[in-house]
Amino acid sequence: MTTARPLTVGPHTVDPPVVLAPMAGITNVAFRRLCREHGAGLFVSEMITTRALVERNQKTMQLVTFAPDEQPRSIQLYGVDPEIVGRAVEMVVQEDLADHIDLNFGCPVPKVTRRGGGSALPFRRRLFAAIVQRAVRATAGTSVPITVKMRIGIDDDHVTFRDAGRAAEDAGVAAVALHGRTAVQFYGGRANWEPIAELAAALEIPVLGNGDIWEADDAVRMVRETGCAGVVVGRGCLGRPWLFADLAAAFAGRPERVRPSLGEVAVTMRRHAELLASWKGEAWGLPDFRKHVAWYLKGYPVGSALRRELGMVSTLAELDDLLARLDADAPYPVTEIGEPRGRTTGARRVVLPEGWLDDPDALTTPEDAELDVSGG
Structure with a gap:
């Protein structure tokens, strides 16, 4: 008996309901194929900057690479300007570059947030809505779904996931993924799954949970405790692509787990x-x-x-x-079971553009807001 139903993202069925999180410098075509050889799911590319894509930056175009048997082809886009994001989505659709597009509103790294992007952007709620609406319009009449990945907010005083989740659903996205940390938490401490449960109960579209999925049993527990439709796995699979075999077993109710010599x-x-x-x-x-x-x-x-x-x-x-x-x-070192992997940097000041928090309804962004490079 399966623990969770397959995930539906537009026309795509994802079974088990597992998504490989976009990770800069990690989730390239080679790593995605390695993970696919161990298990099933939706495997997303590393972050592609919309400006670099529309300008056909050489490095960026190399990152938009998929194996012949990679289906669906999933790409994550980052941008802060609705028009540039829209042009990038149109390019993906018209040139058949991918079958699914995820929008990055969760990255907490300073080079992104200081330009108003990533996890900083949903605070500007009208700008967030404009970007998502423009992206969805660009896929009208196609089978390419848009999804959104975000965090709880900038910090405890600037929580954005409720408004952003509703705005994304109203815009017509196929699903929303929520990382159970604020930007200020970066990758430290423990992820808070309660907002994931709250958003899953509030929205009609699928809500995916992200944060502290170190083992397959964590994924099953997250679905059970929050009611989310599936999980997004990031750092837990670093150096352990076989985690996707464990996830397939766990969601199918099977006890076997890979413990390699x-x-x-x-x-x-x-x-x-x-x-x-x-x-x-x-x-x-x-x-x-x-x-x-x-x-x-x-x-x-x-x-x-x-x-x-x-x-x-x-x-x-x-x-x-x-x-x-x-x-x-x-x-296999059993002492490593359930232990965090990858960077675990804790709370740090979120670098924001000057005056960014003054007006949540402002539509402006810094003049140099659009990054011109992709990936890590």
């Missing part, structure tokens, strides 16, 4: 590096792979010297030699 992890590491190299060559792919090494080896008995060498790997041949030195029989 170090040798099995080495096989996954090799596959990940191979996919990166096949996408953009070894000279780019292997250096990009380095950031994943610590996540894959977290908790396993690997000496500091070998860890350091793996973190400097440059070729697949070199990687093969280093992986062969691992203790293949080392068991």
